[in-house]
Amino acid sequence: MATTERLIKDITRERRFHFRLFIEGIIVGIFAGCVIALFRYLLGASEILRPLIYNMVAESFQAGDYSLPLLYIATFVIIGWLLMKIVQNEPMCTGSGIPQIKGILMGRMNMRWLSVLVSKLIGGVLAIGAGLSLGREGPSVQLGACVGQGVSRRFIRTRYEERILMTAGSGAGLAAAFNAPLAGVIFGLEELHKSFSPVLLMASITAAVTATTVTQVIFGAGPVFHIGDLAIFPLNMFGILILLGAFIGLLGRIFNPSLLFSMNTYDRLGLSGIKRPLLPLLLAAALGFILPDILGGGNRLVDALSHNWYPLYFLIILFVGKFLFTMVCFGSGVPGGIFLPMLVLGAAGGAVFGSVLASFGVLPYIYVGDIIVFGMAAYFAAVVKSPITGSVLIMEMTGSFHHLLALICVSMTAYLVADLTGGKPVYEELLNRAIRLKEKAHGIGASSSGRRIALELVVSSGSVVDKVLIKDIKWPEQTVVVDIKRGLQRINPMDDARLYAGDFVYLLTNDTDISILKEMIEKESTPKR
Known part of the structure; x- marks a missing residue:
């Protein structure tokens, strides 16, 4: 009865409720921005430290001193043990985190916000910092949602208001991770909450802008990807974008089945305990000396693709290697997302497409950089089935504000190709799988x-x-x-x-x-x- 009265009170006192959400959105944005800033800083430090460690280990091995290589392997074993303990203690911190938030908003899952926040932060830094092909955006979304739920619980709000603040926090997390406030708002509305309302928009915009302001004060206001100035893609060549969208759409179509196959394979082989995280970790330890370009989230690889020329065979190796390594890493269930690896795969696929057309003289080399950027948006649209979020996100992440029409064109094409071939949204599939496993383990309805x-x-x-x-x-x-x-x-x-x-x-x-x-x-x- 009290819940009903409080809900009616919030609805009837609309202006007061809007103002309260405005203030709470600022609070959520400040704390989410601080948490994501810490997350970004630690991951950035690991990207700088990783190549130095590889060089030291290689030099030690060549000099005949095996103490450092042995310590190097032992470190990965320790990280694997820590990740195993983190996941066992807090199962809700596994994987991306976005499916879990969708499940909570749907009433199918529950979350201990403080436990998940600490576990996701530490686990994400360990997994991604060690070189696993996982992204920071999924964990950032879940961290932001944890902040939103924490603020709601602190102020003793209704479940209705808590869902609003969690959605706002999720968008703020994405916005802070990528300096993309508009994409953060749209993602919360299009992908998570699946509806629009003035109160939701009020909290989401306030939280996203505030969180982005916090991270920009710390890291600067530049885009996440340092693509540089791109040539304006001419309208008379938009037919190429249709072909690019179809090509990337087909590449993206195999992502979801491969991801589910990887996760099911881990289960089928009975890999549990430390074996589960140790497999991708040892693979990362070896790849650091063989193909270090595919390690980590991959934002530096996108920058390299846009500024350097690579032969076609190496671009194909990068795409295949990144794809397979991402499957192995995400299937293990350690904390980390697929958002950034998806964008990297789209960039690599776009680089392959652009290189082939340029070599045949169909596409001037000046537009290959554009194709790489468009490939990211197309791959995202094909896998996540959220073309608007993908277009706006890539526009903000690359600073390509003059290419919105081209981004939407290629994203919608990729979306249609994936849809016509039976593709489903990746986060929906991951959520359904998680719910099925939970119901199988605890009985039907136990997830509610x-x-x-x-x-x-x-x-x-x-x-x-x-x-x-x-x-x-x-x-x-x-x-x-x-x-x-x-x-x-x-x-x-x-x-x-x-x-x-x-x-x-x-x-x-x-x-x-x-x-x-x-x-x-x-x-x-x-x-x-």
Whole structure:
């Protein structure tokens, strides 16, 4: 009853609620920015330290002194043991973190925010710093969500407000990781929350801008990728972008099945304990002397591809090596994301495409750098199935603000190719896999808590509740319609009230029914024949 009263109070006192979210968004942004700044600093230091260690070990080995190489191998074993302990202590810190946040927002998972924040921060630095092909963005999103949940718990907010602050924190984490505030906001709306509302936008924009400001004060305001000035891609060559989108879309189409195959292979082989993280770690230890370009997240590789010329065979080796190594690393389940490795694969695929066209005289060499940038957006769109987020993200990460039209063109093409060939969003597939494994281990429904939660949903045109009386809708058990907002007007949620597309519906329900309600209200129903 108290939850219902607090929800109605927040809805009816809209301006006060907006102002409170504005202040809380700033608080979330400040703390998220500080946490991500620490994360970025430690990872940056590891990228500088790693090549120095490889040189010292190689020189020691050549001189016949094997003490340093043995210590080098022992260090990787210790890191593997630490990662094993971290994952065993806090299973929610495994992998990217984005599927877990989606699961929490859907009411299918729970998280101990402080434990996850500490575990993800330490585990991510150890795994990525050791050279595993994993990205910082997934952990940054989860770290930001932990901050949002922590702020909500500190101020004793409702579950409805907590979901808003977690979404805002997630976007702030992405924004701080890549100096991309607009992409952070869009990612939170398009990929995580899957809906739009003024209150959500208020908190998301405030948190993303604040977090980005914090990291820019520390690291500077420049883009993450140092591509330099790119030539404006001419409109009469946009046909090449269609071909590029189709090519990268097909490359991206094999990413998700390969990722799931890698994770399932670890399970099938029965690799557990220290064996699971140790396999990719020892592989990283060897690759440091054979192909160091594919180690780590890969943002320096993108810079190198855009500034240096590489023969076609080496570009293919880079793509295949980065792809396979990413599969091995992510399949192990250690903390680390796939966001940045995806972008690197897109850049490498674009470099292959551009090199082939340039060698045949179809594409002037001056535009190969453009193709590399467009390849990143296309690969992201094909794998994540979020073309708008991908286009805006790459625009902000590279500073290519004059190429938005080209980015959207190639992203939509790659998205359509992946969609027509049966591709599914990678984070949805990872979430479904995690839920299946949890239900298998603990029993059906064990992944849900059954807590009462307040929910805000927007009625979609053509959904099963559009133009239907409240009393005629088959609501899940114990679901109560608390309020309805239609533009600036509040509608009394009586049984004879009718819902229309665009209405904001405020519900009190069990968190186990969030997915059902979102399906009912926010998705277009299949027309009857």
